[in-house]
Amino acid sequence: ILPEPALVRRCIATMPARALLLALAVLGAAAGSEAAPGPRVDHPYGVAAGPAGVAFVADGTSGRILRLDLRSRRLAIHAAGFVEPTGVAYARGVVYVADFGAGLVRRVGGNGKVTTIARLRQVAAVAVTGTTVYAVAFDGTLARVSGGRLERVRVRGGTLLMTEDGTHVSRVDPRTGTKTLAVGGGDAHRVALAADGTLFVAGGGPESGRLRRVGPGGTSRTLIDDLHVSDVAVVGAGTLLVSAVEPGSLWRVDARTGARTKLAGS
Secondary structure, three states: OOOOHHHOOEEEEEOOOOOOHHHOOOOOOOOOOOOOOOOOOOOEEEEEEOOOOEEEEEEOOOOEEEEEEOOOOOEEEEEEOOOOEEEEEEEOOEEEEEEOOOOEEEEEOOOOOEEEEEEOOOEEEEEEEOOEEEEEEOOOOEEEEEOOEEEEEOOOOOOEEEEEOOOEEEEEOOOOOOEEEEEOOOOOOEEEEOOOOOEEEEOOOOOOOOEEEEOOOOOEEEEEOOOOEEEEEEEEOOEEEEEEEOOEEEEEEEOOOOOEEEEEEO
């Protein structure tokens, strides 16, 4: 089981210009029928948008990365053999994984082959832009992985969004480490960004875990306050994929109203 979320120092997402690569593809999110049988969702710590109509889930307790068809609600095992995956990102046919339990940043190729691209103790989350992968650890380390090399970035917006100490979201310039406050107000452990600049902040707290919507002008609204929300990804125009770690479940959420439909889990 993941340590108390209050210990999470920083979790990140990358931004190409104005849009997060965690929302790289616009996914279809049409309502489906009853979910088809598939693997159980135990502790879905991280979610990421994949190719059209697909999302990926880091299921920590089972040590697997799950693939979710957003139309049929069918879950399948995309990759297994991880110790405790807590973060996931997708770009150009490749899934990147923060394997917290193993202290490894891992890559799942299109053929399903899993390889290690970096070692980082207690790595909690990953994000990717182009061929560069960013990772953060519980001790506050922000690292850049490129060409098989890991380089620590000194954090002093920019092209990264990063949650800090579970209380706020900062923008960080990965070249200089300069950071500016993006969102305050507490209960902030994961973050996603829509193309129009709207931020979605997942709390991930042990007794709260709300989901907030923060408009480009800074106006904040709580969309969910009765689930232990662990992560959020933008999976279509006005549509979010939200994971709740307790009980383990996945939800399609309207990005404006917070109306939700369970896709999988308890």
